Structure formats: structure tokens, C-alpha cells
Amino acid sequence: MPTDPDTILLETEEAMEKALDHLKHELRGVRTGRASTAVVEYVKVDYYGSSTDLKSLASITIPEPTQILIKPFDAGSIQEIKKAIESAGLGLNPMSEGKQLRINIPPPSRERRMQLATHCKKVGEETKVTIRNARRDGNKHAEGLSKQAGKTYPEDEVNTLKEEIQALLKKYEADVDHRVEEKTKEVMEI
Numbered sequence: 001m002p003t004d005p006d007t008i009l010l011e012t013e014e015a016m017e018k019a020l021d022h023l024k025h026e027l028r029g030v031r032t033g034r035a036s037t038a039v040v041e042y043v044k045v046d047y048y049g050s051s052t053d054l055k056s057l058a059s060i061t062i063p064e065p066t067q068i069l070i071k072p073f074d075a076g077s078i079q080e081i082k083k084a085i086e087s088a089g090l091g092l093n094p095m096s097e098g099k100q101l102r103i104n105i106p107p108p109s110r111e112r113r114m115q116l117a118t119h120c121k122k123v124g125e126e127t128k129v130t131i132r133n134a135r136r137d138g139n140k141h142a143e144g145l146s147k148q149a150g151k152t153y154p155e156d157e158v159n160t161l162k163e164e165i166q167a168l169l170k171k172y173e174a175d176v177d178h179r180v181e182e183k184t185k186e187v188m189e190i
Contacts, residue, residue: 003148005161012138012165016172019130023176026123027183030116031090033107034186035062040070040092040103045084047077054081070094070101108187116187124180131172138165 028038041055054060058072058081072078082101085094094101108116142161145153 003145003151005142005145005153005157008138008141008145008161009164009168011141012134013168015134015137016131016168019127019134020172020175022130023123023127023179027120027179030120030183030187031105031108032116032186033105033113033189034065035068035103035105037062037068039090039105040068040085040088043084043088043090045077045081047080054084057081066105066107068103068105070103071099072101075099113188117184120180120183120187124176127176128173131169131176135165135169138168 028036029042031039037055037060040060041053043054044051045054045057046052047057054070057074057077058070061069061071063069070081072081078096078099078101082094082096085092085101085103092103092105094103139162142158142165145161146155146158
């Protein structure tokens with residue numbers, strides 16, 4: 001258990017930052033009408049008996065705004081990669097072109113864009129819950145400072161710490177709202 005205000009504040013901010021990093025990662029994988037390598041980077045491919053991320057097996061590029069080009073490092077793995085993308089539930093149809101795969105990204109239907117926007121908001125809300133939990137834990141540790149044996153902290157110092165934790169919460173919640181809003185805008189444009 002942290003024993004001083006600076007450590008409590010630092011650990012609370014680290015927990016909030018971790019939640020924000022998770023949100024960034026989740027939003028990168030949300031498909032928009034524009035091609036993005038993040039959509040397929042973490043597709044698991046059965047490569048010689050082990051489940052491997054696609055980005056480890058091939059170079060993934062965006063030759064045009066609506067296409068993804070996948071060039072396997074090992075040309076023999078092209079069928080396994082194709083099978084993995086088809087079964088990943090992304091709604092993508094890779095086409096073989098010799099030693100590479102080309103994926104045309106169709107613009108999502110209005111209904112699908114609405115689902116994706118809802119998903120973005122849901123992930124944002126889950127992140128806010130995680131951030132609020134970090135605030136709760138930080139406040140609990142702050143209250144523990146006035147009750148600990150040995151060095152005790154004055155009540156106004158504990159209250160200042162709680163105010164700083166609240167300010168962190170506001171900052172991170174605003175960041176979450178901004179990121180979700182940007183991604184929702186991106187998803188909704190055709």
C-alpha cells in the first residue's frame with residue numbers, strides 16, 4: 001500500500017494511463033470505410049502448429065485508401081493466412097494474387113456504421129469505469145494516510161490529494177470522450 005501522497009497520485013495516474021492505452025488499442029481495431037493495417041495485424045494464423053499474429057508473418061501495406069495488401073514473408077503460408085482472415089469474422093474477402101493477398105475494403109452499410117459507433121461508445125464507457133475505479137482506489141489510499149501508524153498526514157493534505165485525483169479523473173475522462181468522438185466521426189463518414 002502506498003505510504004505517501006506523491007506515490008498515490010503517481011500510481012493512480014498510471015492506472016488511468018493504462019486504461020487510456022487500452023482504449024487507444026481497441027479503437028485502432030475498429031473498422032472504418034478507410035483501410036487500416038490495424039484491422040488485420042492481430043489476426044491469428046495457424047503457422048506450423050502455433051497461433052501467430054499476421055503482422056509477424058507478412059508485410060501489410062495500404063496501396064490505396066480502400067485496399068490492404070499482404071505480402072507473406074514465407075510464400076507457402078499464403079493459404080493459411082487467407083483462411084485465418086476469412087474465419088476472423090471481419091467480413092473481409094482476401095483475394096490471392098500470386099505471392100500476395102489483396103483485400104478490398106467495402107464501405108460499411110449505414111447499419112454497420114451505427115453498430116461500430118455504438119461499439120466505440122461502449123468501449124469508451126468501459127474505459128471511464130476503469131478510470132473511476134482508479135480514482136476510488138486512489139481516494140481509499142489517500143484516506144489511509146490519515147489512519148496509518150507512524151507518520152500521519154494532516155487532513156488538508158489528504159483533501160488536496162483527493163482534489164488532485166479528481167482533477168486527473170476529469171482530464172482522463174475528457175480525453176476518452178474526445179477519442180471516442182473522433183473515432184465515431186471517422187466511422188460514420190462514408
